[in-house]
Amino acid sequence: MNLRQRISLLDQLGQYMRADSTEWMDIKERASRENGWFTPEFVELACKQVADAFLQEQVLDEWTAAYQFPEENPAPKTVGIVMAGNIPLVGFHDLLCVFISGHIAMIKTSSKDKILLPHLVKKLAEWDNSISQLIVFAERLAGCDAYIATGSNNSAGYFDYYFRKYPNIIRRNRTSVAVLTGQESGAELEQLADDVYAYFGLGCRNVTKLYVPAGYGFEPLLNAFRKYNHLFNHHKYKNNYDYNLALHLLNNKYYMSNDSILLVEEKSVFSPISQLNYEYYTDPVALKETLTGNDDLQCVVGSAYTSFGNAQRPRIDDYADGVDTMAFLKGI
Incomplete structure (x- = not known):
């Protein structure tokens, strides 16, 4: 799958999320039922942020152009992603970065947020069956070439130990x-x-x-x-x-x-x-x-920093912990 195909699929996913079909509304309701902190109000807020700020063709074009990614990744690596579950779809941006850069994503979702993301990946696979080889879910992230892990300060110590031999991004409490x-x-x-x-x-x-x-x-x-x-x-x-x-x-x-x-x-x-x-x-x-x-x-x-009301509305190039995920993925 080349870069243009990946961008097109992601734009289609954004359209799906904004269209609010009965299927998508049911999935959001299920996510709210299974996690008491994921109220319908906040599930909607998170999904709207992802669809509007990340999943639009022009945004994706401008973002990827800055990194000069080739149309096809000549040597895709498998990147393990350990996702947090503190807010809905909190790990989506990491998946987005891995997928758009042409690597293979192996994902361990949080038990607190296991409904929304698998459904969105399922939709991508319905539109292009090669997705099943490019995005996979696993309980153990073995055999990966690099890792991106998000957790608490305590879990970060374990991540540092287990992933120390591989290129990695380890995120702690912030x-x-x-x-x-x-x-x-x-x-x-x-x-x-x-x-x-x-x-x-x-x-x-x-x-x-x-x-x-x-x-x-x-x-x-x-x-x-x-x-x-x-x-x-x-x-x-x-x-x-x-x-x-x-x-x-x-x-x-x-x-x-x-x-x-x-x-x-x-x-x-x-x-x-x-x-x-x-x-x-x-x-x-x-x-x-x-x-x-x-x-x-x-x-x-x-007034001299991030404007009021925009803390939870990051741009697509607002990287967690100030670490450029796309530059990391380009370099592995």
Whole structure:
């Protein structure tokens, strides 16, 4: 299969996802039933992002042209992909990179996200039966020439050990933060709410900490965040909220809340589900230097950074951990 055929198939897949056939709607509903964190709202958000930002012919043409991939890969390798399952279709971009570069993808899906991706690969195989040789699913990724693995800091240690003899990309825990100036409009604060609440904050591109100027008034932000108060009715999210609230009450810890999130002053850029950390700053230049050198950060949101509301809308060339997956695949 040459590059033009691969791009054409991916564009067709995007059209299928946007058309919302009964078959595709049933699959999305099934994914929601099997994972309590994959609400219909967030499954739809993830699928729309993949279809609109990745699976369009012009986008794919411009993206691949930058790497000067040949029409046919003269020496395709088998690339093992260990996928996470924190948000719907979180591993799709890795598959996209391997497939578009002409390599063979061997995939181990997460048990938390095992419905959506296999169905989309099945659709590709219905349109071109050679897909069954180019994209395969396996429980053990043995005999691969290279590996891309995403997991926690703990699992990354195992990946480093098992895949150390092969070219690899190993991803660890990351998160995102936002820098506020106090001059944000109500609309920008509502967009920031999307960055915080989407996928219940489980993604590495979700904002889990705010940096705010000294004397910052939180009331407008808490009011803007009320657009997601409906999440309080989600039992898994509410259990986390109640648990963290109880901890703060027992420890006599100061917090703020709008009944759907807890705002707590903490140094850590990582926060538990239902909690958003914050920290005051006085020097924006020094803060920017600190954030630039922080390997725990996937994305920084703010007027001088990634625009509000776009943390969970990465471009096709926004690579996880800042590692160019396509350059890696071209070099193996």
